[in-house]
Amino acid sequence: MDLRDRSILLTGAGSGIGRSLALHLADHTPRLTLVGRRAEPLEDVAQLVRARGAQAHVVPADLTEDGVAAGVVAAAQERFGGIDVLVNNAGNVRAGRLEEIGEAEVFAQIALNLTAPILLTRAALPALRASGDGLVVNVSSGIALIGMPFYATYAATKAGVAHFGEALRRELHGEGVHVLNVFPGATSTPMMETSNAGAEHGFDYESPEAVAAATVAGMVDGSLTVVRGGESRAQMIGLNRNDPAAVDQFLAGRKRELEQAVAGHSSL
Numbered sequence: 001m002d003l004r005d006r007s008i009l010l011t012g013a014g015s016g017i018g019r020s021l022a023l024h025l026a027d028h029t030p031r032l033t034l035v036g037r038r039a040e041p042l043e044d045v046a047q048l049v050r051a052r053g054a055q056a057h058v059v060p061a062d063l064t065e066d067g068v069a070a071g072v073v074a075a076a077q078e079r080f081g082g083i084d085v086l087v088n089n090a091g092n093v094r095a096g097r098l099e100e101i102g103e104a105e106v107f108a109q110i111a112l113n114l115t116a117p118i119l120l121t122r123a124a125l126p127a128l129r130a131s132g133d134g135l136v137v138n139v140s141s142g143i144a145l146i147g148m149p150f151y152a153t154y155a156a157t158k159a160g161v162a163h164f165g166e167a168l169r170r171e172l173h174g175e176g177v178h179v180l181n182v183f184p185g186a187t188s189t190p191m192m193e194t195s196n197a198g199a200e201h202g203f204d205y206e207s208p209e210a211v212a213a214a215t216v217a218g219m220v221d222g223s224l225t226v227v228r229g230g231e232s233r234a235q236m237i238g239l240n241r242n243d244p245a246a247v248d249q250f251l252a253g254r255k256r257e258l259e260q261a262v263a264g265h266s267s268l
């Protein structure tokens with residue numbers, strides 16, 4: 001896909017991977033609608049996007065509120081006359097033992113990571129179809145491919161959004177709308193600031209710029225998936241598919257340490 005002049009609706013654009021995505025996309029001079037709850041970081045990103053020769057429109061919105069999906073889609077359409085690409089990037093996390101996570105924290109993760117992308121995509125589909133060359137990008141997680149202990153709810157939401165994307169890609173096959181699923185590994189963003197898990201726990205961090213560059217490359221070349229984390233991660237994904245009990249054993253040896261390292265990990 002040639003991204004020049006495309007109308008792109010990007011959620012979670014004010015920080016982390018979303019911010020880097022906005023800047024990498026800006027190099028292709030699209031028209032960007034930037035969504036998040038806080039206006040200020042979105043305005044900062046919008047200035048940087050404009051400095052790169054692209055257009056930017058800021059739409060502050062909480063994507064977990066009733067009726068917001070339709071409003072955000074309408075705002076993008078009004079400003080730019082349509083939508084060619086929807087990037088479902090906004091997400092949150094709360095790690096810890098399931099019985100220690102509050103009911104509201106379970107609902108908050110499902111609402112933003114799973115329900116919001118489904119409702120936004122549903123609301124944007126008429127515009128994406130009208131584009132004739134539409135694209136939905138779902139930012140899932142490597143945890144969707146290898147369920148990690150103490151991330152059961154987050155893993156459920158990320159596997160859910162990935163399967164939503166795969167099913168929808170097949171549903172829309174031949175109808176002018178493609179779906180790309182992105183599976184970042186551990187990435188140095190504000191979301192990870194409360195996690196103490198490092199390489200010794202199997203979390204090899206990369207920069208949001210690297211994830212964004214790979215994602216934009218996947219958008220341009222029509223990829224089905226972008227999987228980050230390098231060769232060791234790819235081997236672990238293969239092992240998890242072919243011999244999940246071996247991964248159980250591997251993680252069992254690290255469980256106690258991992259639990260301590262991620263006990264305070266929350267972006268809620």
Ligand SMILES: NC(=O)c1ccc[n+]([C@@H]2O[C@H](COP(=O)([O-])OP(=O)(O)OC[C@H]3O[C@@H](n4cnc5c(N)ncnc54)[C@H](OP(=O)(O)O)[C@@H]3O)[C@@H](O)[C@H]2O)c1
Pocket residue numbers: 011012013014015016017018035036037038039061062063064089090091092112139140141142183184185186187188189190191192267
């Ligand atoms: N960092 C990692 O290691 C990693 C790994 C795999 C996958 N991911 C995924 O990558 C995506 C981006 O995460 P990130 O790491 O870049 O985290 P981040 O910096 O915390 O970004 C999340 C963004 O979502 C926005 N957001 C949060 N709640 C929202 C709501 N209710 N409505 C609208 N926007 C909301 C936030 O802005 P406001 O607070 O202003 O709303 C923020 O800009 C997420 O889907 C995450 O699950 C991250």
